[in-house]
Amino acid sequence: MSYHSSVKLLFLIPYVFVPPSLGNHNLTFNLLKYVSDRAECDLAILIDHETERETVAKRILKEFPKINQIFFFEKPKALIKLFYQIQACCYGYHPAIARYKSTKLALWLRDRLTTERYDAIHFDLFYMAQYRQYCPAIPTVLIASDAYSMAAHKIRSQTSNWQLAAKYYINELFLKNYERRIYSNFDLVCNVSPIDTQYLSNILPNSTIKTIKIAIASEFLDRPIARSNTPKLLCTFTGGKQVVGEAVGQFLNDCYRRIKHDRPQIQLFLLGRNIQAAKWQKLLGNRSDITLSNRVEDYMSFLSQDWIYIYPQTNGSGLKTKVQQAMAVGLPVVGSPEAFAGLPIQPGKQGFICHSPEEFYRSIDRLLSDRALREQMGRAASNFIRKNFSREVAGAQILELYRETIARYSSANLENNNVNDESCITPSRSN
Numbered sequence: 001m002s003y004h005s006s007v008k009l010l011f012l013i014p015y016v017f018v019p020p021s022l023g024n025h026n027l028t029f030n031l032l033k034y035v036s037d038r039a040e041c042d043l044a045i046l047i048d049h050e051t052e053r054e055t056v057a058k059r060i061l062k063e064f065p066k067i068n069q070i071f072f073f074e075k076p077k078a079l080i081k082l083f084y085q086i087q088a089c090c091y092g093y094h095p096a097i098a099r100y101k102s103t104k105l106a107l108w109l110r111d112r113l114t115t116e117r118y119d120a121i122h123f124d125l126f127y128m129a130q131y132r133q134y135c136p137a138i139p140t141v142l143i144a145s146d147a148y149s150m151a152a153h154k155i156r157s158q159t160s161n162w163q164l165a166a167k168y169y170i171n172e173l174f175l176k177n178y179e180r181r182i183y184s185n186f187d188l189v190c191n192v193s194p195i196d197t198q199y200l201s202n203i204l205p206n207s208t209i210k211t212i213k214i215a216i217a218s219e220f221l222d223r224p225i226a227r228s229n230t231p232k233l234l235c236t237f238t239g240g241k242q243v244v245g246e247a248v249g250q251f252l253n254d255c256y257r258r259i260k261h262d263r264p265q266i267q268l269f270l271l272g273r274n275i276q277a278a279k280w281q282k283l284l285g286n287r288s289d290i291t292l293s294n295r296v297e298d299y300m301s302f303l304s305q306d307w308i309y310i311y312p313q314t315n316g317s318g319l320k321t322k323v324q325q326a327m328a329v330g331l332p333v334v335g336s337p338e339a340f341a342g343l344p345i346q347p348g349k350q351g352f353i354c355h356s357p358e359e360f361y362r363s364i365d366r367l368l369s370d371r372a373l374r375e376q377m378g379r380a381a382s383n384f385i386r387k388n389f390s391r392e393v394a395g396a397q398i399l400e401l402y403r404e405t406i407a408r409y410s411s412a413n414l415e416n417n418n419v420n421d422e423s424c425i426t427p428s429r430s431n
Contacts (some may be wrong), residue, residue, distance in 0.1 A: 007039040007400070008068075010118045014046050014100045014127040018059045023214070023321035024145055027192065028124055030215035031143075034395025039402075041119075044071045044108070045102055051418045055279055066248075073105040093130075093182075094148075094174035100127040100414075109134040121404055129182045139409040141402065142186040143212070147196035149175035149203075155315050158246075166241035183207060188405045190398075192319040193342035208408075210401060211342070214319050215394035216385050220328035223304045227375060231368065232267040233259075234307040234331075236322045238274055247336075248272075249283070251312040254357035259364060260289060266368075269307075271296065279281065303329050308367050308374065311335035312360065319343065324389065327351065327381035332374050334363045350381045 012013070013028060020029035035041060041064075047056060053072045060070060076084055076098070084098035109131060120139040123129055129142055149172050151189045156168035183189050184204055190212045191197045197211045233256070239249050260266055272280065284290050296302040309326040311333065319342035326333050333339070333351040340353055347353045352363035367374050387393070 007402075008118050009035070009039050009041050009120055010112075010121055011041060011043045011122045011124060012105075012128045012131055013043060013124045016045065016047060016052070016056050016059075018056070018063050020217075023319075026217070026321055027145060027214045030217060030391050031395065031398055032064055032067075034215070034391045036064050038395075038399060040068050041066075042069045042071070043067060044073065044104060044105060046075050046105070047072050048075055057240055058153060071108065073102045073108070075099060087405055089174075092174065092177045094171065094178055097127055097130055097178070101130065106131060106134050112136065120409075121400055122402075126178070126183075129178075129186070132182060132185050136367050139188075139405050140186045141188045141190065141405055142183060143190050144179075144183065144196075144200070145190075147179070147191060147199040148317065149179055150196060150199045151315070151317035154317065170428070179203060185411055188401060190401065193317065194342055196317050208405075212398055212401065213389050214321060214324065214329045214342075215391040216324055216389045218391065219300060220303075220325050221382060221386055221390075223300070223305055223329050223384035225304055225330055225378070227371065228306045229371060230265065230282055231306040231374065232269060233310055233364070234271065234303075234326075235310040235312065236266070236271045236273075237313060238272065244315060246312045247315070250357065251310065251360065255312075255360040255364070258361050259368070262365070263368065267291070269293070301330075303331070306374075307331050308346060308364060309333045309335075310360075310364070311339035314338050316321075317341070319385050324385060328385040328389075330378035330382040332367050332377040333381060334360060334367070337419060345381075345384060350377065350384045 011032070017025040017028040020026045027121065028083055032041065043060070045056070047053065050072075056071050056072070061067060075081075081098050084101045085095035088095045088098050098295050113135060118138060120141055121135050122416075123131065123142045124138065126142075126144050126148060129144075132140060132142075152168050152172035152175055156165050156172060159165045159168060179200065180203055183200070184207050187208065189200060189204070189207055189209050191200060191209065192212060192214050197209050200207075201209045205309070235251065237244050256268060266289065268290045270280075270290060271290070272294055275292075275294050280292055284292060303326060307326075309323070309331045311323050312322065312335070314336045315338070320335075320339055323335060323339050324343065327343070327350070334354060335351065337353055337355065340351060345351050345353070352359075352367075354360045354363055367377070
């Protein structure tokens, strides 16, 4: 099947993804940038308030002028959401899905699919998997992104506090139950890292699980960086999880302390999302060599400085978009093995993969001492992202997966119809 305007896809999206401020937003945004030019696309989007409808529609259509139709549905309010959270727990599912449960969307799907023909339905993230039951007799593709029960397991195994460990164990059970019972109903489930794909394949042996690419916006490529003889260190992280704070703290104590001792003029910028600023300021003290911030106005321009990018966290799952973006810009990246999940680099050429504080220290020291190495590694990293994660490469991959899923679904239906026909034996008439 060739893709052209007659192919019609319905996207179920749990949030407003324009502008793309988060990793999963980037996944949706860049995927649609490619797909909406090559297929007829309708969007059903959950929003926080009905008053957002017009503003959000304008933003989306400005970025995606070829989108066919956009439908909006309001997320549940406080008391209704609480009821849905209790209901989810009673089913053994994670209560987070309650925030994305809309009775209006469920009813709309039932009516829409009886009057409108789609070739396939795209479910964006695990939140939207709960709507699979309202979409019978049509190919379905779930972009799960990550294996969330695996991520919960990793955090639990790294948490020293028994109360937090118990909390993450419950999260893990809820998430794994949801993945096993709901994901198995999809014709295709996609993750962004081979590790996540392997994990889900183990718990869903009869399901089709594939790894897809998160496309990088072309704006991150070919950006000039003003190299200098005194580069700075940049570390980005997401707060809210104890293990993340512990990983960054370990980097500060076991690695950065030594670098600062060797190079008194070094500067470190910590950019943390969802952080408790007062807590971190207390931890860091009144230091002139470390800058802490929870946001920057223009991240793309901010990234296009002479940084050595550091990613010490060892928790989580999926592909780390911040690492991908740093590589695309042309920064040398020093990270844990988890930092490069879904990014099959050649260690030492397109980045440094570090398994200990000592390896972090030696890798950063090498880069600080060798400007040519910084430039060479940055170029190699940018070329790697361009070759493997451009919109064209990632978009062509997902379109091919749509094609395969639609063809496989049609073939299975044809086989079932043939079996039913053969089972209906018409008795012969005798004279």
